[in-house]
Amino acid sequence: MRRAITVIVSLAICAGLLSGCWSQKELTDLAFIVAIGLDKTEDGKYLVTFQVVNPGNVAGATQRGGGAAGVPVSIYTSTGDTLVEASRKASEKLSRLPYYAHTNLIVVGEEVAREGLSGVLDAMERGNQLRPTAHLVIARTYLAKDVLTVLTPIDKISANQIIKTIEFSSKNWGETVHVDIWGAIHCLATAGRNLVITGVTVEGDLKRGKRQENVQSSVPDARIKLEGLALFKNDRLVDWVDGPSSRGVLWLLDCIRQTNLTVSWKGKKEAINYQVVRAKTDVKAKVKDGRPVISVHIQAEGDVIETRVPIDLSDASMLFQLEKEIKKNLKQEVEEAIETAQRDKTDVFGFGEAVHRTDPRLWKKIESKWHDRYFPELDVTVTADMYIRRTGLRNKPYTPRG
Structure with missing residues (x-):
């Protein structure tokens, strides 16, 4: 009898506690x-x-x-x-x-x-x-x-x-x-x-x-x-x-998934369009002469999706030159973003985090002055590897007849 009463009381308590309508x-x-x-x-x-x-x-x-x-x-x-x-x-x-x-x-x-x-x-x-x-x-x-x-x-x-x-x-x-x-x-x-x-x-x-x-x-x-x-x-x-500088910020933050880069070719501006399909940014810090330095390496793969000038994309030497031009444009965007952030004295790229990971003792000494003193004078080296993987169905653009 006691056992039955205990079970009934327990069920009644559970029913009260588990009721879902009190806050409806x-x-x-x-x-x-x-x-x-x-x-x-x-x-x-x-x-x-x-x-x-x-x-x-x-x-x-x-x-x-x-x-x-x-x-x-x-x-x-x-x-x-x-x-x-x-x-x-x-x-x-x-x-x-x-x-x-x-x-x-x-x-x-x-x-x-x-x-x-x-x-x-x-x-x-x-x-x-x-x-x-x-x-x-x-x-x-x-x-x-x-x-x-x-x-x-x-x-x-x-x-x-x-x-x-x-x-x-x-x-x-x-x-x-x-x-x-x-x-x-x-x-x-x-x-x-x-x-x-x-x-x-x-x-x-x-x-x-x-x-x-x-x-x-x-x-x-x-x-x-x-x-x-x-x-x-x-x-x-x-x-x-804005514009390329904002994209430069996101290159450094490794937030680029896909984008387009237009490059000049033989004097003509915005002549070739390169579509990035994969990208990866690595940021590393090291200490040189007691001061931190940053190296940024960007690696990207993409396709040529538009050409507005005569170019033979089946020629390996042409592709190599084109990759160099794409790399030049990318580095310009990234360096403009770094200059803007250093002028504003705000490390939005996480370079300080990289220094902290590399040398925690040095970071402890410079942390309080990082944004106002060390970051604006920080030596940043940017390198890039840009690869053309595909050139589309046509290697030689057609030339309209005059």
């Missing part, structure tokens, strides 16, 4: 926030922008072709002395409970980034809902609020479009990089490396881009565009790099 939340009571924008007001407070999904309109837009339904997202803003305060005050405008488990994008305004990201990232990391895998971008020229209010075609939710654009661009072009909250925190906590984050801006008429007509036209009045890389020193934004 109805879907109709939740506001699904997919993106957050962070700006500063004129009086120094945080201006937080919430991009909230309108589920019925997103589904309706998919079924009706995109134009007939209402807007897929709604924008709410709130201000506060801290991010948490601004988030709480949003309840004055939202009729539902803010739900951050589906937040995949954080857009940080340039002013906030220049003041420092430490406080921002601390608040995001401590939250029990916000995912540390949420993408992080910096709003350039425009406010983060402006970026999130532009309506986008194809991907109805602009946050999703920004995320997908970063992913595809970083794989195929190599001037952007994916950074999430956890990665940013890890970088800031690592000695000898500074942060690099992709920039995003608005191209076109911002006012018209906020209207539904922007997604009903084959040529939208405004588009969201990735633009440049933000270079940080400690947790503060100090400079931007």
Whole structure:
């Protein structure tokens, strides 16, 4: 009898402890926030922008072709002395409970980034809902609020479009990089490396881009565009790099997967297009005369995918000369990126980490002065091996008859 009572009591206790309904939340009571924008007001407070999904309109837009339904997202803003305060005050405008488990994008305004990201990232990391895998971008020229209010075609939710654009661009072009909250925190906590984050801006008429007509036209009045890389020193934004220099940064970070290099040939600019299909960057440090020096070696393979000049690609000597030209262009991009970072006194390449691995005792002595004294004067040697693996179906380009 005692045994039966014990079993019954145990089951009752387990049933109470394992009950899954105590924290239930109805879907109709939740506001699904997919993106957050962070700006500063004129009086120094945080201006937080919430991009909230309108589920019925997103589904309706998919079924009706995109134009007939209402807007897929709604924008709410709130201000506060801290991010948490601004988030709480949003309840004055939202009729539902803010739900951050589906937040995949954080857009940080340039002013906030220049003041420092430490406080921002601390608040995001401590939250029990916000995912540390949420993408992080910096709003350039425009406010983060402006970026999130532009309506986008194809991907109805602009946050999703920004995320997908970063992913595809970083794989195929190599001037952007994916950074999430956890990665940013890890970088800031690592000695000898500074942060690099992709920039995003608005191209076109911002006012018209906020209207539904922007997604009903084959040529939208405004588009969201990735633009440049933000270079940080400690947790503060100090400079931007664009074009080949931004790709040079990513060559040094070993983040290039595929990209294209155009080279001049016999006096004609952008004559031959070389597509990188595989790349690897090795960074090594050594100590010479008591000072650290860095050697960077880049190895890449690729294909010739376009020629605009007469060239015999079946000639091995021609291919060798072409590889030298490609190597020259690559080294120029990388050296420009190094010069920019040294001028800004910010080691975004992780050269300090390489020194730390090579000589921990020396690193302990120079760590406090690395970015301001040693890195700007650092001797960096760049070497590269570029190989042409394929030249396409035609070895000799045809010559149009005059």
